[in-house]
Each structure stands twice: as C-alpha cells, then as structure tokens.
Amino acid sequence: MxxxxxxxxxxxxxxxxxxxxxxxxxxxxxxxxxxxxxxxxxxxxNTNEIILVLFKELNEGFSRLFAQQENMEHITFHHFRTWVEVLIEQIWHYRFIFLQFVEVTRRVPEVKIFYNSWDKSREEQLLLVFNTLIKEGIFRDDIPPYIWKNLVTQQYIMADFALSHNEIKMGLKGKKAVQYYGQVLFNQFYPYLTAKGRQQADEHQTAN
Amino acid sequence: MxxxxxxxxxxxxxxxxxxxxxxxxxxxxxxxxxxxxxxxxxxxxNTNEIILVLFKELNEGFSRLFAQQENMEHITFHHFRTWVEVLIEQIWHYRFIFLQFVEVTRRVPEVKIFYNSWDKSREEQLLLVFNTLIKEGIFRDDIPPYIWKNLVTQQYIMADFALSHNEIKMGLKGKKAVQYYGQVLFNQFYPYLTAKGRQQADEHQTAN
DNA sequence: AATAAAATAGTACATTTGTACTAATGATAG
DNA sequence: CTATCATTAGTACAAATGTACTATTTTATT
Missing domain, CATH: 1.10.10.60 (Homeodomain-like)
Incomplete structure (x- = not known):
C-alpha cells in the first residue's frame, strides 16, 4: 500500500x-x-495540521537550497541568477502559502515562528553574497551598509509576495511566472552594478 | 439619526x-x-458587498492623492518623500485589503478589475516623476528604460505587500509601521541617486 | 393626521463544518 | 491461528453561516 x-x-x-x-x-x-x-x-x-506539514516541507527545500549556496566559495553572477530562479520555483510549488501568507500565519501560528527563526540566517547569508560580489568588483563599493541591509529586506518582500502580485495583476502560470519574477528580482540589482558588473549582466541576458 | x-x-x-x-x-x-x-x-x-464599498473608498482616496501630485509642476525630493508616507498611511487605514489581497480579489472579483484598470495610470505617473527627477539631476541619467519600468513594479509590489511583511515579521503598529516602510520604500531609490541627489537625501534624513 | 416608504428586529431553514465516535476491515507478530 | 494494532468507512450532532422572509417601528411626505 x-x-x-x-x-x-x-x-x-x-x-x-x-x-x-x-x-x-x-x-x-x-x-x-x-x-x-x-x-x-x-x-x-484538520487542514491546519496539513498546512503546517507542507510548510515544513517547503522549509526543508529552502534549507537544502541555502546549504548548497554556502558550499560555494566562488559565486558568479550567472550562478546567483540561476539560484534565485530555483528559489522561486520552490515558491511556485508551494504557492498557496505565499498567496495567503498572512492568513496562513494567523491560522497556524507555528508557521510564523518557524519563518522568523529562520530568516535571520537568510539575511546574513544574502549580505555575505553581496560582500563577495563587492570584492569581485561586480557590485559598487560606495553603498553604505544600511542600504545593503535594506536591499535584503526588499529582496525578501519581493520574493515572498511576487506571486501574490502575479495572481492579482499578471496571471502568469508556472515557468513563465518564475522567469518573469526572477527577472524582476534580479533587475533590482542593476543600479548596484559596476561597469564590469553591467557587462556580465548583459552577457547573461543575451545568452538567453 | x-x-x-x-x-x-x-x-x-x-x-x-x-x-x-x-x-x-x-x-x-x-x-x-x-x-x-x-x-x-x-x-x-453580505460582507463581500461591504468589502467592495470599502475598496472603492480606498480607491477614491488614492485618486485624490495622485491628482494632488499631478498638479505639482516642480517635484522636490522631500515632497515626494512625504507623499509616499501619506500613501502608506492610506494603506494602513485599509490594511485588511492588503493583508489578504489575493483572497479579497478571489471573493470580490470586481476588486481585481478595479485595481488593474487603475494601476496602468499609476505606472505612467510614477515614470513621469522619475523623469522629472532625472532632469533635475537628482536621479542618474545612465539607467535604461526597462530598469526604470522594473523599479515601478518593485515599488508597487513593495507598497502593496509591505504591511503583510510587517504582520508576519516586524509587528509594528500604526505610525511606526508607516514610517518604517516609508523608509524601506524610499531607500530603494538610493542607488539611483546622483551625488547631488544623495546630498538632498542626507539633508532630509538629518532633518528628521 | 393619514399614508407610504424606509428602517429595524427577529424568525426559519437548508447547508456546511468541526469534532467525536463506532464499527468494520486489514495487517502483523507471536 | 488468533490476538492486537493500524487503517478505513461511516454516523451523529452541535454550532455557524447564507439566505429568505415576516412583522413591527420609525421617518418622511402631503
């Protein structure tokens, strides 16, 4: 059976x-x-129990994804781009959570606790990636720390609610939604790029 | 009575x-x-009827706010900052809509139609503001149009879902939430600023 | 004051949902 | 083989909800 x-x-x-x-x-x-x-x-x-289990599944998927990134000592822009898209794929797979995030946390308070205990480390990890990209001359080095921190917040708000925006406004399905919002998320980096960084970004875009 | x-x-x-x-x-x-x-x-x-009426109220508040901006021929950075905060105040006042936006549109389809018919013009108006700020030397002039368009999308996703993020993660109330997310929204502009723009932004920050 | 219209209170009922419970069936270990 | 435990089906019922409806009171108009 x-x-x-x-x-x-x-x-x-x-x-x-x-x-x-x-x-x-x-x-x-x-x-x-x-x-x-x-x-x-x-x-x-009841359904709340199932919601919690599904959220934990998502959580584990995310953990694997972040661990995978930690093991890279050398991050290329292209790599990072692909990584973001896999992240959004996961979000798409469990999209009901993100489409009704506030409600989910209200109905299943454990979700809120899980989420918050977890995203402190997400934050630091993303900041680390930014620092690496600064050292490699891809990101500008004249941006103050609080702006980088702000960028992290922006990125996570965008990632968490991109599909809600899609549901209301764009109505894209599956791969198309993933690609579109992957691009939106990524374009957020554009004004932080150096000339060298812009060149790499352009190469990637024309390669697609 | x-x-x-x-x-x-x-x-x-x-x-x-x-x-x-x-x-x-x-x-x-x-x-x-x-x-x-x-x-x-x-x-x-039923409740759906009330939701629709409340959404229309919000809508009218927004319209007034946007009309007010249209009548300004000369936009200062400081002005724009205040304007954004009033916008978020409105959103706070009708926060249930944004906290359960997808659900609201599912239960009351008219909301979706309203929202979409409306935000085309929102988009163009924000792009106009950006153009003005470029001409005044506050925003950089080396950013391609598709990135400005992307910035508009980002801004609206952030504005629409900032309070959902707050509900799940920050738990700020009233004025504090409005100020915090006003700042987050505004910091998004930082890397687009020229040296002159940065100076104006700093002045505003120390003025508070 | 008389009358019509608007507003309010309250009743009725079918449907759905959460929850607890019982009975039957299937699998498994000794 | 049988006793035990896990799994499945199905019943029962209170509470909540959407909806329609009636009766009463209040307000406005002439």
Whole structure:
C-alpha cells in the first residue's frame, strides 16, 4: 500500500494551490482522493495540521537550497541568477502559502515562528553574497551598509509576495511566472552594478 | 439619526483590520453595532458587498492623492518623500485589503478589475516623476528604460505587500509601521541617486 | 393626521463544518 | 491461528453561516 499520508499531502497541496486554504476542508481533500473523511482525519486531524506539514516541507527545500549556496566559495553572477530562479520555483510549488501568507500565519501560528527563526540566517547569508560580489568588483563599493541591509529586506518582500502580485495583476502560470519574477528580482540589482558588473549582466541576458 | 450605512462600514473596517475577512460575518458586524443582522442585511446584502464599498473608498482616496501630485509642476525630493508616507498611511487605514489581497480579489472579483484598470495610470505617473527627477539631476541619467519600468513594479509590489511583511515579521503598529516602510520604500531609490541627489537625501534624513 | 416608504428586529431553514465516535476491515507478530 | 494494532468507512450532532422572509417601528411626505 502506497503511503496514504503522502497522497493526502499531495492532494491537499493541489487543492490549496488551486482554490486557496479557506474554501478547502478535510472533506474536500477526502473527496478528491475518494477516501472517507474519517480516514483522512485519522492521518491529519484538520487542514491546519496539513498546512503546517507542507510548510515544513517547503522549509526543508529552502534549507537544502541555502546549504548548497554556502558550499560555494566562488559565486558568479550567472550562478546567483540561476539560484534565485530555483528559489522561486520552490515558491511556485508551494504557492498557496505565499498567496495567503498572512492568513496562513494567523491560522497556524507555528508557521510564523518557524519563518522568523529562520530568516535571520537568510539575511546574513544574502549580505555575505553581496560582500563577495563587492570584492569581485561586480557590485559598487560606495553603498553604505544600511542600504545593503535594506536591499535584503526588499529582496525578501519581493520574493515572498511576487506571486501574490502575479495572481492579482499578471496571471502568469508556472515557468513563465518564475522567469518573469526572477527577472524582476534580479533587475533590482542593476543600479548596484559596476561597469564590469553591467557587462556580465548583459552577457547573461543575451545568452538567453 | 446618523447614517447607519456609514456606521456599518466603520465597524466592518475595524473588525476586518483586527481579525481578517474570513472570520467576520454580517452577524459579527451587527453584534459589534448592537443592531440586528436583519437590519444590517437590509443595508448590505453580505460582507463581500461591504468589502467592495470599502475598496472603492480606498480607491477614491488614492485618486485624490495622485491628482494632488499631478498638479505639482516642480517635484522636490522631500515632497515626494512625504507623499509616499501619506500613501502608506492610506494603506494602513485599509490594511485588511492588503493583508489578504489575493483572497479579497478571489471573493470580490470586481476588486481585481478595479485595481488593474487603475494601476496602468499609476505606472505612467510614477515614470513621469522619475523623469522629472532625472532632469533635475537628482536621479542618474545612465539607467535604461526597462530598469526604470522594473523599479515601478518593485515599488508597487513593495507598497502593496509591505504591511503583510510587517504582520508576519516586524509587528509594528500604526505610525511606526508607516514610517518604517516609508523608509524601506524610499531607500530603494538610493542607488539611483546622483551625488547631488544623495546630498538632498542626507539633508532630509538629518532633518528628521 | 393619514399614508407610504424606509428602517429595524427577529424568525426559519437548508447547508456546511468541526469534532467525536463506532464499527468494520486489514495487517502483523507471536 | 488468533490476538492486537493500524487503517478505513461511516454516523451523529452541535454550532455557524447564507439566505429568505415576516412583522413591527420609525421617518418622511402631503
């Protein structure tokens, strides 16, 4: 017998992504899988439990992604660009969380705690990447620290809410959304680039 | 007798801001006002109708704000800074919309249509401001148009979702939130500034 | 003052949801 | 083989919600 718990998570993720967390109950998920809601309840007491598990899944994906970046001693611009896109792919996969982020944190307070305990290190890591790129002459060296810190905040707000913007305004699906917002995020760096940095960025753009 | 419709809108706004749109029903709003829900229903059929009306209120506030900016032939950096803060004040006042923006548009499709028909002109207007600031030597003149366009997108994503970020991460209230995110939004301009622009920005900061 | 219209209170009911519970079935270890 | 535990199906019920409806009171108009 295949893992029922996993099937439930997959069905829940699908329904949450399609219809949002407020309309979906364990009864809907059970119907989608053609099992009784009593059975589903045996595995997950309610939707909030499933939301938390899915958030933890996302969290682990992110952790792997960040660890992968830590192991690089030499970051190229191109590398960084690809890395950002993989990040947004993850976000797309679990998009229901980001599309209703405030609600998710209200309904499942653990999500908020998780998120906050975690993104302190995200912040420092991104600052480190910036510093590396400054040393390599790709980013300008005449920008004060508080502006770099501000840029980190901007980047995370943009990453977390890009898909909400997409939902309301652009309506792009899958790969197209990922590419578009990857570009938006990346263009944020443009005015921080040196002449050398701009050259590298242009090369990357024409390469696509 | 004071306008009941207005009292309803105010109570609804308060409850929506405090508890979100999913938990609040017309029965809750009626209880808050000590009137029967039958009476409330007479004025507004359901919560979605109230949400739409509140969104239209916000919309009109924005329109006034943008019109006010259009009438200025000479934009100073300081002026622009204040203007941005008034904008965020409005957003704070109707924060439930932005905290659950995707949900609001799903429940009340008219909101999406309104928003989109409207922000084309927002876009062009902000680009105009940028152009003015370039001509006045405050913004750099070596930035390609697609980057300016990207900056507009960034600014609107940040403005629309700053308070969601606040709700999840910072937890600032009222004036403090408005000031903080006003600053975050404004710092986005830093790397676009010329030497002259930076000087003006510093003056403003020390003036506070 | 009489009458119509607007506003308010309250009732009624079908539907949905969260939650707890029971019964049946299947799997597994000794 | 059977006793135990895990899994599944299904029932039951209180509470909440959306919606429609009636009855009463208040306000405005002539």
């Amino acid at each position: 295949i893992d029922t718990k996993e099937k439930i998570r997959n069905a829940a993720l699908k329904l949450f992504n399609e219809q949002g967390i407020d309309t979906i109950t364990i009864r809907h998920i059970a119907k989608e899988l053609d099992i009784s809601h009593g059975n589903l309840q045996y595995h997950y007491k | 004071i306008d009941t419709k207005e009292k309803i809108r105010n109570a609804a706004l308060k409850l929506f801001n405090e508890q979100g749109i999913d938990t609040i029903t017309i029965r809750h709003i009626a209880k808050e006002l000590d009137i029967s829900h039958g009476n409330l229903q007479y004025h507004y059929k």
